[in-house]
Structures are given as structure tokens and as C-alpha cells.
Amino acid sequence: MRLRVKYSKTGRMAFLGHLEMLRFWQRALRRAGLPVAMSHGFNPHPRLAFGPALALGIESLAEYLDVELAADWEPDRVREELQAQLPPGLAILLVQVIPAGAPALTAVIDTAAYRVSWLAAVDSGLLQQRVGSLLARTEVPVSRPGKDGRPRVKDIRPGVLELALDPPPDLAMLLQCSPAGSIRPEEVLQALDWEVPGRITRTGLFARRGDEFLAPEELNS
Amino acid sequence: MSHLVTDELLKQVSKPARYLGTEWNAVHKDWDENPAHMVFIYPDLYEVGMSHLGLAILYGAVNEQPGMLLERAFAPAPDMEDLLREKGIPLFSLESHRPLTDFDVVGFTLQYEMSYTTILNILDLAGLPLLAAERGPGHPLVVGGGPGVANPEPVAPFFDCFLLGDGEEALPELLALMGRLKKEGWAHDRREVLARIAALPGFYVPSFYDVTYNTDGTVAAVVPNRDGIPARVTKRVLPDLDAAYFPTRPIVPFLEVIHDRIMLEVMRGCTHGCRFCQAGAIYRPVRERDLAVLLGQAEELVRHTGHEEISLTSLSTADYSRVEELARTLAAAYEDRGVSVSLPSLRVDAFSVRLAEAVQRVRKSSLTFAPEAGSQRLRDVINKGVTEDDILTATAEAFQAGWQAIKLYFMLGLPTEGEEDLLGIAGLARRILHQGRELAPGKKPTVTVSVSSFVPKAWTAFQWEPQDVVKVLQEKQQLLRSHLKGPGLRFSWHDARVSFIEAVLARGDRRLAAAIMAAWRRGARLEGWSEYFRYDCWEEAFEETGLDPAFYAHRQRQEGEVFPWDHLDFGVVKGFLLRERHRARAGELTADCRSGRCTGCGVCPDLGVDLRLKGGPVDRAPAGEV
Numbered sequence: 001m002r003l004r005v006k007y008s009k010t011g012r013m014a015f016l017g018h019l020e021m022l023r024f025w026q027r028a029l030r031r032a033g034l035p036v037a038m039s040h041g042f043n044p045h046p047r048l049a050f051g052p053a054l055a056l057g058i059e060s061l062a063e064y065l066d067v068e069l070a071a072d073w074e075p076d077r078v079r080e081e082l083q084a085q086l087p088p089g090l091a092i093l094l095v096q097v098i099p100a101g102a103p104a105l106t107a108v109i110d111t112a113a114y115r116v117s118w119l120a121a122v123d124s125g126l127l128q129q130r131v132g133s134l135l136a137r138t139e140v141p142v143s144r145p146g147k148d149g150r151p152r153v154k155d156i157r158p159g160v161l162e163l164a165l166d167p168p169p170d171l172a173m174l175l176q177c178s179p180a181g182s183i184r185p186e187e188v189l190q191a192l193d194w195e196v197p198g199r200i201t202r203t204g205l206f207a208r209r210g211d212e213f214l215a216p217e218e219l220n221s
Numbered sequence: 222m223s224h225l226v227t228d229e230l231l232k233q234v235s236k237p238a239r240y241l242g243t244e245w246n247a248v249h250k251d252w253d254e255n256p257a258h259m260v261f262i263y264p265d266l267y268e269v270g271m272s273h274l275g276l277a278i279l280y281g282a283v284n285e286q287p288g289m290l291l292e293r294a295f296a297p298a299p300d301m302e303d304l305l306r307e308k309g310i311p312l313f314s315l316e317s318h319r320p321l322t323d324f325d326v327v328g329f330t331l332q333y334e335m336s337y338t339t340i341l342n343i344l345d346l347a348g349l350p351l352l353a354a355e356r357g358p359g360h361p362l363v364v365g366g367g368p369g370v371a372n373p374e375p376v377a378p379f380f381d382c383f384l385l386g387d388g389e390e391a392l393p394e395l396l397a398l399m400g401r402l403k404k405e406g407w408a409h410d411r412r413e414v415l416a417r418i419a420a421l422p423g424f425y426v427p428s429f430y431d432v433t434y435n436t437d438g439t440v441a442a443v444v445p446n447r448d449g450i451p452a453r454v455t456k457r458v459l460p461d462l463d464a465a466y467f468p469t470r471p472i473v474p475f476l477e478v479i480h481d482r483i484m485l486e487v488m489r490g491c492t493h494g495c496r497f498c499q500a501g502a503i504y505r506p507v508r509e510r511d512l513a514v515l516l517g518q519a520e521e522l523v524r525h526t527g528h529e530e531i532s533l534t535s536l537s538t539a540d541y542s543r544v545e546e547l548a549r550t551l552a553a554a555y556e557d558r559g560v561s562v563s564l565p566s567l568r569v570d571a572f573s574v575r576l577a578e579a580v581q582r583v584r585k586s587s588l589t590f591a592p593e594a595g596s597q598r599l600r601d602v603i604n605k606g607v608t609e610d611d612i613l614t615a616t617a618e619a620f621q622a623g624w625q626a627i628k629l630y631f632m633l634g635l636p637t638e639g640e641e642d643l644l645g646i647a648g649l650a651r652r653i654l655h656q657g658r659e660l661a662p663g664k665k666p667t668v669t670v671s672v673s674s675f676v677p678k679a680w681t682a683f684q685w686e687p688q689d690v691v692k693v694l695q696e697k698q699q700l701l702r703s704h705l706k707g708p709g710l711r712f713s714w715h716d717a718r719v720s721f722i723e724a725v726l727a728r729g730d731r732r733l734a735a736a737i738m739a740a741w742r743r744g745a746r747l748e749g750w751s752e753y754f755r756y757d758c759w760e761e762a763f764e765e766t767g768l769d770p771a772f773y774a775h776r777q778r779q780e781g782e783v784f785p786w787d788h789l790d791f792g793v794v795k796g797f798l799l800r801e802r803h804r805a806r807a808g809e810l811t812a813d814c815r816s817g818r819c820t821g822c823g824v825c826p827d828l829g830v831d832l833r834l835k836g837g838p839v840d841r842a843p844a845g846e847v
Contacts, residue, residue, distance in 0.1 A: 012228075015237040020475045027245070027473055027527030030558060038559050046559060057232050085527075087243050 001069045002102065003078060006094040006217055010059045010201075013089030018053035025065060032081040037068040051105040051205055051216070052112070052177050055184060060202035064105050064216050066098070098220045111161065111213055112177035113204040114185040117170050119197045124169040130192045131163050131171070142187045156191060159183035171198070174213070177205065225310055226318045234301045238475040239267040242293075242315030245473040246525065248280070249316050250290040257289040257400035259326040259392075260314045263296075264339040265749055270295045271472070272480035274534060275330055275367060275388070281468030282389045289396040292316040292324075296339050296747060297346070305346060312346035321347035325399050325408070327361045328392075329380075331369020334726035335719065335754075337376055337737050338745040344379070351738060353381045353428060358409035362418075364395070370425070371503050372679040372786040375726050375733035377427035381411075382418050384425075385789060386456030387489075389466050391423050419450055423457035426450070430788060432731055438772055439779075440730055443788040455790040460830045462489060462508045469521035473528070482530035482563070483522045485515060487547065491536035492815045492832070494822075495593070496604045496682035496805050497635065500536055502798075503680050503791045505824040507815070508833040512543050519551055523560055531555070532563045539568035540815070542836035545576055552580040566591075567615075569607045574618040587626035587669070588619045594635055595645030601808045602637055604682075604801070609649065616653045620660040626667045627653055633697045633714075634675040634689035636805065643697055646670060647704035654709045669711040672701065674720035678727050679786050680793055682801035685778040688724040690771075691717045718756045719748070724774040730785035733773070735766040794823030 009016070016024065026046055029036050038044040047068035054060050075095040083092045134140060139155050146152035159176035160183060166172040175183040185200050206213035231237040242249075252258070261279060263270025270276060276293070283291035292314035297305060305312060311320040321327050327347070329340050341351055344363070350356050353363065365373055366384040373383050384391050398417060402408045407417075419426040429450045433441040445452060459465045467486065474481070490507035491500065519531055531551055538544060544564075552562045562580045567573040569590045577588070592612055594600045600607055616627055631646050650668045657666025674694045677686045689697070694717035705712040726733060739762035747753040763770050778784075780799060787795075797820070804811055814820050814832065825831055 012231075012241050012243060015231050015241060016475050017238070019477075020238055023477065024475060026529065030527035030529070030560075031245075031524065033524075036559070044559060056237070057228075085245075087245060089243070 001072045002098050002100050003067050003069065003075065004094075004096045004098045004102075004105075004216060004220075005065050005067065005078075005082070005092060006096075007063050007065075008059075008061045008091045008093055009054070009063055009089065010061070010091075011089040013087070014057055014059045017056050018050075022048070022050065028082065028085040029067065031085045032078075034067070034073065034078065034081065035069050035071040037070040049104050049106070051109055052182065054202060055186075058114075058185070058200045058202055062093075062202060062204045062215070064109075064205065066102075066105055094217055096217050096220070102220055105216060106179065108207040108219060109205045109216065110176065110178035110180075110208050111206040112175055112182075112202055113206070114173045114175065115170050115201050115203050116173070116185065116189070116198040117201070119199060122169045122196050124165060127169060127171065127192075127194065128165055130194060131165065134160070134188075134192055135163055140191045142191050144184075144187065156183045156187055160188060163188065172203075224318075225313045225320065230304060230308075230310070233304055235298065236267075236476060239295070239298065240301070240315065241475070242318065244475055245527075246470045247316060247472050248284040248290075250284060252290070252317060252319075255288055255290040256403055257326075257396040258324045259283065259289070259291045259328055259396055259399075260294050260321055260324045261291055261328050261330070262294045262321075262340075262343060263330055263332070264336040264343055265296050265332075265747065266298055267295045267474075268476060268478045269749070271474045271476075271478040273330065273332070274484045274486060277468050277471040277484070278466070278486075279388050279392055280472070281470065282466045283393055283396060285466070286393050286396075288400050289393065291392075291396075292319075294321060294343070296343060299747070299753075302342075302346065311348050312343060322349060322361060324361050325403070326364055326396065328364045328366065330367040331365050331373065331376070332367050333749060334369070334375075334723045335748040337726060338741040338758075339747055340376065340379065341738060341741040342746040345741075352378050354378070356381070356411070358411065362399075362411075362414065366392075368500060368503060370789075371499055371791065372728060372784075372789075373425075373427070374432075374731050374785040375729040375737060377731050378734040380427060381415060382424050382426045384457070385423050385454055385791070387459045387465075388457070389459060391421070391457045394421055395424070416447070416449075423455065425454040425789065427731075432785070434730075440783045440785050440787075442783060443785070453788050453790045455828070456503070456792065458506075458792070458828050458830055459489075459508070461833065462486075462510045463514050467518055469518055470525045471522070473526045480532065481528075482532045483519070483526060483528045484532050484534040485519055485522065486510070486534050487515060487538055487541045487544070488535045492540065492813045493537060493606065494604055494801075494811055494813065494820065496602070496801055497593075497632065497675060497678070499678040499681050502793050502822075504536065505792060505822065506828075506830055506832045507540075508830075509542055509835045511835055512547055515547055516550060516554075519554075523555060523558065529559055530561050530563055532565050534565060536566070537568065538564050538566060539570075539573045539576065542834050548576055548580045569615050570611050571614045571618045574615050574622065578618075578622040587628050588624045589628040589630065590615060591630035592649070593630065593632050594638075594642060595631060595647070595649055596642045598808060599635060599638060599642045599645075601810055602805045603635060604805070604811055606810060606813070612649065613652065613656065617656055617660060620657045620666065623661075625657065625661060625664050626669065627657070628669045628671060629653070631670065631672045632675045633672050633701075634694050634720075636675075636683055636686045638697075640700070643701055644704065646672075646701060650705060650710060657709075665709065667709050667711060669713065670701070670705055671713045672698065673715045674717050676720050676724045676727055679784065680791055680798070682798050682805055684728065684784070684798065685780060685782075685802060687777050688721065688774045690775055691721050694720065716751060716754065719751075719754055721770070721774055722748075722756075722759055725770045726773075728784070729773050732768060736762045736768050736770075738762075739765050790827070792822075792824035792828045794827065797822045 051064040140157040162174035743758035745758040
């Protein structure tokens, strides 16, 4: 049986990296007593798959993992047993049974939504103006460190799908997030030349279907 | 919860998960409801400290008691240290993020000599005076424990007291006393507090002892300077591990740590009697845990941690009387849950290899053996009790079972070592490689020779011996290197200068504290990591303090000499060590006391304890009969 689990990662848990989360889940699942299916082969490992990695220090209200069980468990029971093994800051939001052949999270997710709430006063009018001018441009070059450590210039404009003060003065972003390329929310702030410190939260992950953005839990219904 | 550790701070450091304190099974006890507060510090990075079984045991043993709490702290990584110093933030405990000075007791585990400068760095980051004599009312007591207290004299001036031996019972006793003294209003009178602590068995208060020196620089005597203080402090020992506390809810780190697995302690102590080995002496006698107790602990540990590996931990796990039954039962019980069993240290014999082969689901890429010396003569000198035949049978078994990489550990600079002993290492490595090519045709076997340098330690038969000078050790490394070239052979070695500083500190006296302080002031810290070790700090420190490191490391000590640690009692009697020294010189082996023949080390009568074996020698599957 294959399950899709949606969870939030908030507060200090934001300081756990992707690899740490992977290790954490393997152990939490074992503590919860879930009959996780093991891969075959020389060095068997639990059948788990995650959505796109979340950068260190960013909170999230919509993280996903798919897990395969060797026996059928009620989703409610999974949710209950698993939640009992999580520290404050990690909360199960949804457990859903998905078809065995459903495509992997990383194969379908291509978009991420973020919200930035400001830790100091901001001039909404000025921010709105910067947002407008960024969206009006056809190219937005941003430098990011390349694989060799040297800065590389990248045009992020095609990857910025939506950018708005929503609700003001919070800044809401909808950004490309796929194996083909991902835009980081910090890069958008850099392009806006906006230096007010903010707290970034990932609010959703989506699969684009034409003009629609579907959450992973909406794909299999 | 204090606000020392902000998100802003965590955002600026690498691996912020080191500092969160919210790992699974971390204990957050109420500060006010539990009057006795202690912070346990492992003076190295989080990844090293969280791999230490002693921390897990004492953390649980104290925190399960009412009225006291034990939190953790580690050495900050250099990026965090820079930020703390820049922003003036004191070093903090992980659980409540309080400054270390908020605690009644600040405890360090002394695991290796090269952590001493890190201890000073931590005291400094906490804002505590380094010298015990300079600390006053309101300052925490600084306590040390662990194997380093076999000779704590070089760091004695930094500590208020030390605990000798097993801590499971002694540490809660100390904190219960602290709780009472706080309630009675004595807590601010340091002398009174220390006098009451010195009355507890196993606690050593160095300021209550005066050291006098002979004109040649050796110790003349260490005598109590106060009434009611024992002339010798005897170590604590738990007679029965089955009745002792063992943590079944250890903290599960978020980060990958060095030993990232369940550590099931199958026994304490080792009976082999290798003459260089300090652990084998100071953890006597051997006390095994009952099989049923271990199986029960393993079940709880799997349930409460979710770890994927159970490591059967001890100084020499293959010696545990019922190791085969234990390992096979655990491997079968947890296979379905994806939990494997591992044996951290293999004895050099076929039995160990077959056992590893039978239970290790996760096949490690290489198998490691420690013959320690390259010739039979020298292996007899150190009482290793292993023949070349044992070694070649073990490696043959390993190649046949599919392992292709063999690692061999040796020590350079052992007493009486000559060129033929060194060439013996290279010869043995080549024979094993040749064996691998024959037994695993078409594969590419490799043999890695890893050498450390012999460091004479207190409480061993070699405590009188000089260490080779650095130049000689380096020449020996080079000689071996030139003989271990070619396809399939690898060679690695430790920095001989580190071993030299270790040797100075391992058998040093209180005067060395000045050199440790001087080295720290010059920037020495985290010296267990080769990238942070700075020999120049030590050279300058010895020069500045006028202390001669060769006096401690390179001097042949006289048999009648008073040692700086002679007022401490770990049970092993000096007469036995002397006898062992002479047997070493004569190349005579001394039997393992599991055989039933007492070697007369003195521990059992001295400490009023017994060897505790679960099954006895008859139940032990002899090599080759698995």
C-alpha cells in the first residue's frame, strides 16, 4: 500500500536540512511501528520518497513524503502513530492512500509557493512599486554561486510565476521548482533589492496543469 | 528557556542542528522543580560527543532521578565560536540554552589528552576562571570523569574534583549532595562543599593534596593537606551490570554522528591483558550482562530510537561469553524491521569473522583487525596472544566470505621494537594480499596498514617506558612506507607529534597545567582533528613555561619512582604491573583470566568485586566451530 503524507515543518525544525529530515523520517517510521516496505538488493532500505528539498532555515506548511507499506494500515492510524513520534515543529497534516503506479513527487511537482512576512516595518507602497517593476521586466539576471563556486548569472524572470503583496505587506511568490530549475525566494528578494529581514515560509507545492496549480494530494482524486 | 540562541545566530552557522537541543528523547526537565543542576560537556564537536555511550548512560541515570537535572554541551564548531566571541554570548547548554555558569556542576568527560585545550576553551567561552583556585562562591563546581582520570594531574589545577570509575551511581550521589547543600545554605562555601564531596567514595579533590618534588624533578610524594581526607582515592565500580541503570531511551541525533546507531553495552572491562592497554587495566574486572537483559534492552532501544543498526559494544565483544547466541538472536529478530547487528571490534580469529559474516546484513566494505605488532616476538612482548596463523586464518575466512579489503592496525615504537619487527608488518601485509589474490581470483583485494605511535600510559605494564622521539617515529613511518608500496597496498599513519604531546600529558604531573594553558592561549583547541592541531602552540608553550616535554615522554622511569597518580587507586596493583613489565622483557605471555587462572592483578580483592561471566569459558564457542 502506498501512502502520501503531507506535513508541516515550522519553528526551529526549519534548521534541519534535507538529509537530516530523510534520516529523521526513517527512524520516526520505525518507532511508529509502521510496516514500511524494504527495497530488495544488497543493502535494503525503506521505500520512501520525498518532494523537492527545502532550503535550510525556511519553514514549510506543505512538505510531502510517499511511503510504501508492506501491510495495509488505515490512514488515520498511520497519522496518529506517526504524529506521536514527532517533536514540536513537525505536524502531520494529511495521510492519503495513492495508487501504486502514481508518479513520484519529484516527477510531478514543478512549482512552489512562498510567503515572506517581515520582521521590521516595511513601506508597502515602495515594495509594491518594486514588485511591479520586476514583473514588467522581460529579463531579471541574478547571480548565484555555480558548481565551481564562481558566481554565475541566471535569468530568474521566467521562473517567477506570481509575485504579489498578499496579504499586504506580506509578499507571496509562486516560483518554478522542478528538476529542470528552481528559483529560490532569496533570489527574488535580491532582485527586488529589498533588504528588510523577513521570515520565509513555503506555503505550497504544486503540479501545473495548464492554468491550474494542483497540490500533490489533489492529483490522485 | 533563555534567549541566548536566536534564529539569527543559527542562520549564520553551519549545521545548526548541532545546537537545537530538541532531538528525539532529549530531556527537558523543569529548572525550578529540580534544584540540582548539572551540565555534562563532551569537549569536542557534537558529532563526536553524541557518539559517546558514557554520555547517554549518565544523561539517563541522572535525569530519571527526581530533584536533579543533567543537560548537555559540546565544543562549538569554530564558526559558532567566532560568533559567540564576537557577540559576547556565553557558551550554553543544549536543553535550556542557559549559560554554563547557571549550573551547580559543570562536568567534563576526559576521553583523550588532546581535548585538554578544548576544555580550557570551553571554560573561557563560559566566562569561568580557568583555575579552580580562582573560582569563588557562585561559580559552578568543575568536575571531571572518564578514562583521563587514570592520571588527571596535568589538568588537576583546572578542576574542583574528579570522579574515578563508574559514574552511574556516583554522579546521582554527587547531585543529591549538591541539592542538600543548596537547601541547607552551604552551596556557597566552596571548601565545605568540597570537603563533603571528598567524603563520597570515588571522588578526588586535588586541592586537598599537596605534591612535593625531588631535586631531579620526579614526584617525591602526594599527601593530603587536610584531616579526614583519604591517602588514596579508590575508583567506583558497579559490581553487577544487570542491576545497573542502562538507558533505553537515548537521544537520537538529527545530524549524522560518528557512531550513529544503538550501542548495546554487552560487558564492561576486558581480560586480555595487552600490556600497552590502559582501558584493559582501568575498567577491570570484566562484568558481562545477562543475555535476557540484553535482549530486553535491545527491544526497547529499537522501539524508542528507530535506529537501523545495533552495535554490540564493549572493549572486546567477541569475548562476551554468549556473543554468538546474542548476535544471531538479534539479527533474526530484527531482520524484518530493517535493523542489522554489527560487531565493532573483531578479535583476530576465524570465529570473529564467521560471526560477522553470519549477522552483518549490511556488509561493510572492509574488515579491520588489530595485530598491533609485526613479529611474533613483539606480539609476545605486548601479550597480544595472537599468532601469525591466527591472523592468516582470519583473513582467509574474510576473503572467502567475500570481503576484499582488509585493514590492519599496528603500533609503532613499542618497547624493544627493532627493524625486523617493522619489516614484519610489511611482510604480513604482503602475505595477506597474496592470500587475497589466491582466494578471490579476478577480484582486486586491498590491504591497508594503519599505524599509530605507541603512547606509554599510566596503569599499564609499560608505564615506566620511554616513548620514541618524534624523529625516530617518523623514520619508522618512512621505512614502513617505503616497504608498503605497490598495487593493492595502502599505508596510513598518525602525526607522531600528536602522539608525543599525548605522551607528555598522559604521564604528566600538575606542573604541566601551565603548559596546557599556554598552548591554549596560543590558539590550541579541537586538537583531536588534524586540521586544527598546531604543534607550534605546544613548542612555544613548553619554552615559555620552562617545562621539558622530554622529561615526561622520553625518560626511562625508575621502578621505584613515585608516579603523579600513585595516590589514586584503580584496583590494579603496582607489583602486578612490574611483574608484567618483566615478563614482557622476557617475552613471556600471561594468560587471559577468563581461563580461570588468576593473574594476580589485584582488582577483585582490592575492590571487593568478582569477574562476572555469563556462561563461563565452557560455553564459549571455540574458534572455528561456528
